[in-house]
Amino acid sequence: MPIDSQTAVVRRFNRSYTQRIGALEDSFLGMGAPLGTMRLLFEIGSHAGTVAELRARTGLDSGYVSRQLKRLTDDGLVSLTADPADRRRRLVELTPLGTARWNELESRSAERARRLLEPLTERQRDRLARALAEADLLVRSAAVVFETVDPLSSGARAAVERYTAELATFFPFDPGEPSDDDAARFRPPSGRFVLAVDDGAPVACGGLRDLGDGVAEIKRMWVHPGWRGAGLASRLLRHLEKTASDTGHTTVRLDTNENLTAAIAMYGRAGYDRIDRYNDNPDATHFFEKHLT
Amino acid sequence: MPIDSQTAVVRRFNRSYTQRIGALEDSFLGMGAPLGTMRLLFEIGSHAGTVAELRARTGLDSGYVSRQLKRLTDDGLVSLTADPADRRRRLVELTPLGTARWNELESRSAERARRLLEPLTERQRDRLARALAEADLLVRSAAVVFETVDPLSSGARAAVERYTAELATFFPFDPGEPSDDDAARFRPPSGRFVLAVDDGAPVACGGLRDLGDGVAEIKRMWVHPGWRGAGLASRLLRHLEKTASDTGHTTVRLDTNENLTAAIAMYGRAGYDRIDRYNDNPDATHFFEKHLT
DNA sequence: CCAGTTCTCTGACTAAAGTCAGCTACATGC
DNA sequence: GCATGTAGCTGACTTTAGTCAGAGAACTGG
Incomplete structure (x- = not known):
């Protein structure tokens, strides 16, 4: 349309x-x-x-x-x-x-x-409620803004914490202590950490770090459970790709776990290609890559 | 829900x-x-x-x-x-x-x-537009009120005129001149003519007339094309049934033409049973009946 | 053509909503 | 402990929105 x-x-x-x-x-x-x-x-x-x-x-x-x-x-x-x-x-x-x-x-x-x-009849009421619930999710998702923040800012930490807590429900996962060294890779000039904020509250996040040779890696991508199904993840992914491109990268890679089927499906829709293992992350089972045009 | x-x-x-x-x-x-x-x-x-x-x-x-x-x-x-x-x-x-x-x-x-x-992404925009269009139709349909009017009032005439014009596109149909005798059957005490009005404009209509033995017949039921798909016809049908019941009828009948498939489907959903021909209407091919409880 | 009615306009109000400058009490950094 | 800044309060104001009672012109039915 x-x-x-x-x-x-x-x-x-x-x-x-x-x-x-x-x-x-x-x-x-x-x-x-x-x-x-x-x-x-x-x-x-x-x-x-x-x-x-x-x-x-x-x-x-x-x-x-x-x-x-x-x-x-x-x-x-x-x-x-x-x-x-x-x-x-x-x-x-x-x-x-x-x-x-x-x-x-x-x-x-x-x-x-x-x-x-x-x-309205019961059937119509149901249709209206469904339509408004869908519109609500989308309207609210349209109001979400992406902000580049420091990976150790309170908003970023809160989001990553929820991300790791959630990962742990899919497979044994130990994030370790948040270290300064680790965080530094998500800082400019070559890295970024992006927070999606609705009305001041973080609702999604994602980090970019440099792997060399014009390749950036997407890590710690997370969307608040109440915000799933609204396409926020797709928007975030596009935003991260654009950020990677803006920081001089031509390719993005990411790894994920086979248990995260919704994420894997989304990467496919977003034009990512399955590639061979490119790191030794023990939690990762699937690896993807996309060339930025 | x-x-x-x-x-x-x-x-x-x-x-x-x-x-x-x-x-x-x-x-x-x-x-x-x-x-x-x-x-x-x-x-x-x-x-x-x-x-x-x-x-x-x-x-x-x-x-x-x-x-x-x-x-x-x-x-x-x-x-x-x-x-x-x-x-x-x-x-x-x-x-x-x-x-x-x-x-x-x-x-x-x-x-x-x-x-x-x-x-929003194009996909999300489309989803939002669709959801709002659906909500719009239902919200507006919720605001429609049913009024019992005289069958020769200007609103009723306008609606019936559109109804007959539309029927003529489905099969050869000649409504003849609107006669006083004919209209009188849709007047109290035993008949009624109902107009669905949105913001002053008629958007649907339907008439009830007495067939004797506690049976009422629904005639000239019409819904404005822009209002179809919102369940307005179902609401109108329910309203007519209630009106028939209020005027002392225990059964409603109606006839329709095989070409009006959407209407036939709706009568089925609304609990109408197919019956044998009960009149000599040459335009009718299907006949329905429902007992009011 | 007259009485009553209808349509719009005017004067005289009021309440609500909002703006702005300056004041006081408290906090903070040096 | 002093300069500077901040949070909330107060007084004095303006604009907006809306109400109500008439006045005057124009219409209508008898």
């Missing part, structure tokens, strides 16, 4: 959807407080924290938030306490009364979603 | 979607005029007409609209002319300058949709 038709589909959907469902937020109206205040209450309830975090998440002005919080505390819905770690900061959280109010917001919004589904 | 899970999917999608795409309307911002004004400009560009129509469509206050229009005319974006048919009314339309502005809104909103798709 050409991109213009796809764009048209998105816009058409957008129109139907916002028109019929309206902003979900409309359900925040009529609760005795203006929409902005309720929106903030909802945000606090979804994730308590400092005022600064709240501001960053909502993109609202400092003075504006301050005043809204005053209103919410006056109404007994949220509590503000000085952060013991830095007493300039203030921690915001819901009071029991605020939680009750938040639950009300939750159920209103659920009610709204239910009213959308209600007129 | 239980309805609570379906509700959760809708809400989750809603959150991802509105967060990432934002209200599409945000793209109306930063055009030198406030959002409300631009929204109205967009609405006028989408469909010119009288001020009253515009108000009805947007649900805005008369005074508010009047002021917005003043601003738009002052800026040379729209022109107001007295309606020759009723000089109290005023016709609103875009000036060439206004059209240029409207095109800008259009391209901004298309740009926004494109940016959503852009990071």
Whole structure:
């Protein structure tokens, strides 16, 4: 389908959807407080924290938030306490009364979603839920951005940790201690470590290191389980290939284990060719290569 | 899938979607005029007409609209002319300058949709477009309401006209002139004519008439071609069955033509049994019946 | 042609939403 | 312990969005 038709589909959907469902937020109206205040209450309830975090998440002005919080505390819905770690900061959280109010917001919004589904037959409801789940995964995956980070940054370490933990469920695997030497190979100039980030949280990662003769090796490629099936791995792989090419490589190689069938299938789809063993990695059983054009 | 899970999917999608795409309307911002004004400009560009129509469509206050229009005319974006048919009314339309502005809104909103798709691979874009097209159809179909109308009302006539025109493409079919006698059979107390309406426009119809002995007959069932595949026909059929039951019938019958294979399949799914010919309709080849419980 | 109705516009409001500069208390690096 | 910076608060403001009660012109049925 050409991109213009796809764009048209998105816009058409957008129109139907916002028109019929309206902003979900409309359900925040009529609760005795203006929409902005309720929106903030909802945000606090979804994730308590400092005022600064709240501001960053909502993109609202400092003075504006301050005043809204005053209103919410006056109404007994949220509590503000000085952060013991830095007493300039203030921690915001819901009071029991605020939680009750938040639950009300939750159920209103659920009610709204239910009213959308209600007129449909069971079969149609299922189709709609399936379609929206698929769209959700893809929309969220489209919002993921790739960042080149230091292999020892906290985000990279967290991702690699999950990667190794997961590998260990497929076969006996001992990652050893993360060493500086090892990490250095994933740093510029010849290496890179890429983190896929959604809304600040790492959801996938992959490293590139130089093997000499214009060959780069892809290592530690991992996708968060909740993000699989959305093609994020393919996008990451393409991104890594482009990065390898940008750092002067003409070929990428990788090894993997026969138990990782989904990964092996993906490498095949992505144009990788099976090659002979090129290293002595005892965990690897399959070896792939792709020439970058 | 239980309805609570379906509700959760809708809400989750809603959150991802509105967060990432934002209200599409945000793209109306930063055009030198406030959002409300631009929204109205967009609405006028989408469909010119009288001020009253515009108000009805947007649900805005008369005074508010009047002021917005003043601003738009002052800026040379729209022109107001007295309606020759009723000089109290005023016709609103875009000036060439206004059209240029409207095109800008259009391209901004298309740009926004494109940016959503852009990071995705072609395969993912296709999946997303497909999922949203499916969701669009279902969401819009959920918003369709069934109304019992007079069989000679303008909506009913328009729908039946399209129905007969379409039948004629399947086999030679002459509806004859719409007669009062014929229409009367689809009126209360024993008959009904049901129109499915989306946003004021008829998208499906179906009539019920009494055959005696607690039997009702479904006739002139039609679904707008753009609305097929969304299960609207199933919903309409269920609605007609309920209506038949409410008017004291225990059985519904219908006849159809062998060329209408999709309809025949649907009757099967809906629990209808094939029966012997029960009338002398020369166009009918298949006859169905269902006992209402 | 008159009474009542309809359509749009105007004046006079209000509440909500947001902006900005400056203030105070606290933290940190030298 | 002092300069510098940061987090949140406050006062004073503007813009936007929307409401409501009429006024005036134009239409309609009797």
